[in-house]
Amino acid sequence: MPIQIVMVPDLGGAETVEVIDLGLASGDVVALEDSLLVLESDKAAMDMPSPVAGVFKKYLVTEGAIVHVGDAIAEIDMAKETPADAENPPEEKAIEASSSVVMAKNKPEAVMEKASIPVSTVQRFEMADFELGSGKTIATDIYAGPVARKFARELGVSLIEVIGTGSRGRILKDDINNFVKKVMKDRVSTTEKVSGDIGISPAPIVDFSQFGVIKTIKMSKIQKLTAANMQRNWRSIPHVTQLDEADITELEVFRKSLKVKQEKRVTLVAFLIKAIGSLLQSNPEFNRSLAVDGKHFIQKHYIHIGMAVDTPRGLVVPVIRDVDEKDIWDISVDVAMLANKARDGKLSPAEMKGGCFTLSSLGAIGGNGFTPIINAPEIGILGVSKSQMKSTWDGSVFVPRLMLPLALSYDHRAINGAEAGRFLVHLIKLLGDVDYFSS
Incomplete structure (x- = not known):
């Protein structure tokens, strides 16, 4: 079939994304892997590459639309006009192509046969729900796909209590989210009634135009999500x-000497991440999360470190994985690669998940210190400011030393002051031990 229907691919965990840029016009020549449009998830924007080469015909979505994995988004003409094409007008091709999309909802095999499109994640979920004899203890009267089931397990939610709003009563991730929000809202309401807490008064509404010229700037999706997460984390976690x-x-x-010897630049961030990885091994209480029930800790036996990166779209936190298994060069490569992808808006959702602890460095900007907000469900974050030369007493005379300000924020429900103090003392010792990094 000359008309290729392009669908939203598996997005590495993000089920819905927003269409934020449509850059092609009908008749544009498209090469394999050329960008068709730009999609934005909750945490990053990404180019949608073309799976085929051909002539772009039209978009099947509009800018601002919310699309799901498996949704049809564009049509590409893969072949030049032939006598057979002349017998089938474009209108008939469009009808035939759209019919293949309709068939895909009920029969994934039709998509593979008619349009050469792999079965999407959503379609695999549809089939998985009806698999019998697998030996899995899954209630047959609960209609939910693997992603929703995994999400429910992570939150400790019983699917029996959730009402599905999807097709045929299917339970979606949004249904689980809404269920959790309702439970939390009910708890807050009950707590307020018992304690007499009337909450925080809303900020006053001000007409700023009365004072001068203003401009209303729309927040990006990342900025809105960051604001919501920061407010939630600050209010729900007892920070120290x-x-x-x-x-x-x-x-x-030592760091500067590495560039001379290896002709490679290693930033201080790489050393800090290496040191944090070692600290999470020797201080496992920092490599935990609180369980949803509030009665258990989740001890992690992997070490992934988040790295806060400032981008034009807002703050994002890519995750460097298996830090304990990497040397300073491996970590340095990961830092540069993920930072560049973050600034270019190329991070995938999977590259921003699974962090155990976060590093937020403002060293390149300046400042004497700050109090970073914990990135839940993690229980700790290290804030680093700009290093400064200071006069320090060595026991006999004052000597100039390069001092790095550190700020460790931790969840006081999981970490006490003594544990945090030992963490910082150990970190300071590691940063002063060049042999540790050179071995």
Whole structure:
């Protein structure tokens, strides 16, 4: 078939995305992997590459539309006009192509046969729901796909209590989210009634135009999500922040020497991430999350470190995986690669998941210190400010030393002050030990 229906591919965990840019016009020549449009998830924007080469015909979505994995988004003419094409007018091709999309909803095999499109994640979920004899203890009267079931398990939600709003009563992730929100809202309401807490008064509504010229700027999806998450984390987590300084005089000399020897630049961030990875091994209480029931800890036996990156679209946190298994060069490569992808809006949702602990460095910007907000469900975050030369007392004379300000914020429900103090002392010791990083 010359007309290729392009569908939203598996997005690595994001079930819905927003169409934010449609850049092609009918008749444009499209090469394999050329960008068709730009999609934005809750955390990142990404180019949607063309799976085939041909001539672009039309979009099947509009800018601002919310699309799901498996939705049809565009048509591409894969072949030049032939006598057979002349017998089948474009209108008939469009009808035939659209019929294949309709068939895909009920019969994934039709998509593979008619349009050479792989069975989408959504379609695989549809089939998985009807698999029998698998030996899995899944209630047959609960209609939900693997993603929704996994999401429910992670939140500790019983699907029996959730009302599905999808087709034929299918339980979606949004249904689980709404169920959790309702439960939490009911708890807050009950707590307020018992404690007499009337909540926080809303901010006053101000007409700023009365004071001068203004412009209303729409927040990006990432900025809106960040604002909501920061407010939730600040209000729901009992934060404590401990401050200290690390002497990195020798470490900085060693770091600069690496560039001369290896002709590669290693940033201080790579050393900090390496040190944090070691600390999570020796201080496992920092490599935990609180269970939803509030009665258990989830101890993690993997070490993935989040790295806050400032981008034109807002703050994102890509995750460097298996830090404990990598040397300083491997980590340095990951830092550069993920930071560049973050600034270019190329991060996938999977690259921003699974963090155990987060590093937020403002060293390139400046400042003497700040109190970072914990990135839940993690229970700790390290804030690093700009290093400064200071005069320090060595026991006999004052000597100049390069000092790095550190701020460790932690969830006081899971970490006490003594544990946090030991964490910082150990970190300062590692940053002063060049042999640790050179081995």
